[in-house]
Amino acid sequence: MMFFGLVMALKGPAYRxxxxxxxxxxxxxxxxxxxxxxxxxxxxxxxxxxxEGEDENLLPEHREWFAWACILCSPLAFMLFxxxxxxxxxxxxCVFVAALGDRQMTLKNAIILSLIITVFGVGLFSYxxxxxxxxxxxxxx
Amino acid sequence: xxxxxSMVAQALTDLWYGFxxxxxxxxxxxxxxxxxxxxxxxxxxxxxxxxxxxxxxxLTFGIKPVGAILMLAGVMYGAQYGGAICSILLNLPCHPxxxxxxxxxYPMTKQxxxxxxxxxxxxxxxxxxSWGITEMIFLAPVLVRVAxxxxxxxxxxxxxxxxxxxxxxxxGSPVKGVAMTVLGLMLGIVGTDIETGSERFTFGLTHLDDxxxxxxxxxxxxxxxxxxxxxxxxxTINAQYTNVRLRDLRPSKDDMKRTIGPMIRGTxxxxxxxxxxxxxxxIASFVAYATEKKISKHxxxxxxxxxxxxxxxxxxxxxxxxxxxxxxMSLGIPGDAVMALLLGAxxxxxxxxxxxLIKEHPDIFWGLVASFWIxxxxxxxxxxxxxxxxVKLLTIPYKYLYPSAMFFVCIGVYAANNDMFQVGETAVIxxxxxxxxxxxxxxxxxxxxxxxxxxxEENFRRAMLISRGDLLVFLERPISAVFIxxxxxxxxxxVYVRIRPKKKEVGATxxxxxxxxxxxxx
Numbered sequence: 001m002m003f004f005g006l007v008m009a010l011k012g013p014a015y016r017x018x019x020x021x022x023x024x025x026x027x028x029x030x031x032x033x034x035x036x037x038x039x040x041x042x043x044x045x046x047x048x049x050x051x052e053g054e055d056e057n058l059l060p061e062h063r064e065w066f067a068w069a070c071i072l073c074s075p076l077a078f079m080l081f082x083x084x085x086x087x088x089x090x091x092x093x094c095v096f097v098a099a100l101g102d103r104q105m106t107l108k109n110a111i112i113l114s115l116i117i118t119v120f121g122v123g124l125f126s127y128x129x130x131x132x133x134x135x136x137x138x139x140x141x
Numbered sequence: 142x143x144x145x146x147s148m149v150a151q152a153l154t155d156l157w158y159g160f161x162x163x164x165x166x167x168x169x170x171x172x173x174x175x176x177x178x179x180x181x182x183x184x185x186x187x188x189x190x191x192x193x194x195x196x197x198x199x200l201t202f203g204i205k206p207v208g209a210i211l212m213l214a215g216v217m218y219g220a221q222y223g224g225a226i227c228s229i230l231l232n233l234p235c236h237p238x239x240x241x242x243x244x245x246x247y248p249m250t251k252q253x254x255x256x257x258x259x260x261x262x263x264x265x266x267x268x269x270x271s272w273g274i275t276e277m278i279f280l281a282p283v284l285v286r287v288a289x290x291x292x293x294x295x296x297x298x299x300x301x302x303x304x305x306x307x308x309x310x311x312x313g314s315p316v317k318g319v320a321m322t323v324l325g326l327m328l329g330i331v332g333t334d335i336e337t338g339s340e341r342f343t344f345g346l347t348h349l350d351d352x353x354x355x356x357x358x359x360x361x362x363x364x365x366x367x368x369x370x371x372x373x374x375x376x377t378i379n380a381q382y383t384n385v386r387l388r389d390l391r392p393s394k395d396d397m398k399r400t401i402g403p404m405i406r407g408t409x410x411x412x413x414x415x416x417x418x419x420x421x422x423x424i425a426s427f428v429a430y431a432t433e434k435k436i437s438k439h440x441x442x443x444x445x446x447x448x449x450x451x452x453x454x455x456x457x458x459x460x461x462x463x464x465x466x467x468x469x470m471s472l473g474i475p476g477d478a479v480m481a482l483l484l485g486a487x488x489x490x491x492x493x494x495x496x497x498l499i500k501e502h503p504d505i506f507w508g509l510v511a512s513f514w515i516x517x518x519x520x521x522x523x524x525x526x527x528x529x530x531x532v533k534l535l536t537i538p539y540k541y542l543y544p545s546a547m548f549f550v551c552i553g554v555y556a557a558n559n560d561m562f563q564v565g566e567t568a569v570i571x572x573x574x575x576x577x578x579x580x581x582x583x584x585x586x587x588x589x590x591x592x593x594x595x596x597x598e599e600n601f602r603r604a605m606l607i608s609r610g611d612l613l614v615f616l617e618r619p620i621s622a623v624f625i626x627x628x629x630x631x632x633x634x635x636v637y638v639r640i641r642p643k644k645k646e647v648g649a650t651x652x653x654x655x656x657x658x659x660x661x662x663x
Contacts, residue, residue: 067372068575071365071547075568078551079561087552094551099544101372110544117545125552 070101086136087126091118152278159507162207163515168508171208175215176516180523182216183223184534185542190220191585192367194482195359196546198489199553206490207504211512213486217479218270218462218513221422222520225262225455226531230255238422238458241430245443245450252446256528257392261448262455263524264392265404267517269456272408273415273463274513281471281499281506288472288496293603294614296495298624300597303474305628308586315635317582325590326597328353355485356557357567358591362584363478364550365571368543370578396448403433403449407456414457415464421477422458422465429457463513470506472496474593478585481592488592 074097082090095117099110162168182193194213201209221238228239229246242262249258291299304326308318331353392400407429414425433453434440443450465476473494475481484494492502499506524531554563574584608614616622 068369071369071372071543072568072572074544074547075365075551075554075564075571078548078555079564082551082555082564083561091548091552095544095548098368098547099540102540102543105540109540113541113544117548121548121552125556 067101067103070097074098086134088118088122088136091121149279152282155282155503155507156278156511158503159509159511160515162504162508163211163511167204168208168211168512169515171204171212172215172512172516173519175212176219176222176519177523179216179219179221180223180520180531181219181534183220184226184531185223189363189367190217191359191363191479191482192546193220194479194486195356195363196549196553198356198359198482198486199557201486202489202557206487206492206502207508209486209490210483210505210509211516213483214466214509214512215516217483218459218516219520221459221462222263222266222524223531225266226259226524226528229258229262229451230532238426238462239454240423241426241454242451244430245445245447248444248446249448249451254446257396258448258451259528260525261392261396261400261452263521265400265407265452265456266459267521268404269408269411269459270463270513270517273412273460273466274510274517276412276415276460276464277467277470277510277513281467284467284471285496285499291496291620292618293600293607294618295621295624296600297597297604298615298621298628299472300474300593300600302624302628302631303468303472303476304586304589304593304597305631307475307477307589318586321577321582321584321586322590325587325592326594327590328358328587329591329594330598353566353570353591354554354557354563355482355489355591357554357563358570359482359485359588360550360554361567361570362574362587364546365567366574366578366584368547369571369575371539372543392448399448400452403429403453404456406432406436407453408460410453411457411460412464415461415467415476422461425457425461426454429453466509466513469494470498470509473498473596475589478588481588485588485592 074094077097078090078094080090081093092114095114096110099105099113163172178193178197179190182190194216197213197216201212204212224239225242225246228243230250232243232247232250246255246258246262249255304322305319308315308322410429410432411422411425414421414428430443430450430453433449434443437443437447437449465480469475469480469484473484473496475484487494487498487505492498492505550567551564554567555561557563577584604614614621615625
């Protein structure tokens, strides 16, 4: 909690172009920054009375590091495979990586699901909605 | 624009026109897709209307604004119907507005009267929604006429009020809500400044010149962050009571008789709540339940499967969902994150929200109003005979759901601008959103601030320009002063509520709101 307030407070002064009143493009950002610093301090102050030991709630009881990583990697996989190899591999990678995050998901099921979504997704987006992204491509590495 | 009579006549003529728009074949199709998808995600645990609307948003670029808004709005109220199924049959408050329905809905299911509860819900939802729509037809034009007189100063202070109400009244800690709104306002600043053309907070990334994409923000906050929150958390569903057949839905005469009172009261509570910006359907449903309990001759029976306890919150939810569209469409001030998203959708289509919307784009406004009715009728039809199908949907495991949704998130963000950079942007926002969620910051106000931010800044600057940099202009103009006064009142009330419970531990409403904050993970 404290950390977050600090981050906010640090963010504030970084605003540039803080000219006053007459149409300076930095006026509102500066004002908001100042406001956010105050709020950050307020939140931090409210967090202080809580004993140190209760910091646990920052993480949920079940820490799904792997699942979280999978979900965050999924768009990255889409970016990577999508831009180098095209829509179909990108889709497959995206769904596959995300699916791995679930504990009950088996490898086989993940592959089947990814394939279904790939076929469906390519059909919908590439052929019906005409998203300008090649289905397969090779852009080298 | 003479007396009352001509105004009513005018509204009816416009409504007639709206039906003409909404009944165009392609618009009917879009509306149908919207309510169908909405109903579906409403039933599915772990998928909220916010995530769905954000996913569908990029798909609407290709269609005309009217169709787009009809569809997205359809998702919104369709999800309200679906959410009830989930809470009544499974005791899962998948969507915050229906959390309170679980209290009496699930016991009814256990008694084998789940079908009746569902049937009554569909019926009362329709009544609630109809009232909300009627309210919109007659109230919105009046509001618009008042709002037309607004100058930049009034618009500014009204937005301030909307932002403040949206962030403090909704859920969780008000201070954190305000902080999130400010964060949203700041995110709205990113990009090229409209008036001077200078780049702000782009960190040298040319991709950020046009600002942060609304879609990337929405999908990051309500898609990715939400998936991270619920992955491996949603257990397999107990499908013990989900065998509902069509004939189970029909309530008995006694049930009907007991329904009418709560239905009317629920409707009133809902429409009242929708008039106060920031108090969305969730609060309406809790207030309606509390009211019903207070009025009842045997309050101790609530929670054991009373039909009143199902009807009142459901009706009020629906009437407030429809009522929420009033400030959004007539003033351009969204009451909650979903409304902000809908406004954003309009803005992407190149339509400026605000009081001029009804005059300049009557097809959108009146088409939307008419489509509400059409959509609600569709939903009743969809929900009554097809109830078994929806119940089946409940058994789709989350493990298949979220990876598929991930794909829609990615392709949706990409397709919006054909830009891979934004996919990464979404992932980053998703991560930040999840951290915020864990720290007890609800991300919904961010969206509110983000959508209103640029307009707020523009009007603020304009007001400053007109008044030659005199901040007092906000207090000198009477309407603006009233809004500012309301803002102060709101802050004062919040402070009062914060301080008071320490002296007196009880207070039914605050505890209810606390529990809302707990269950809310939309």
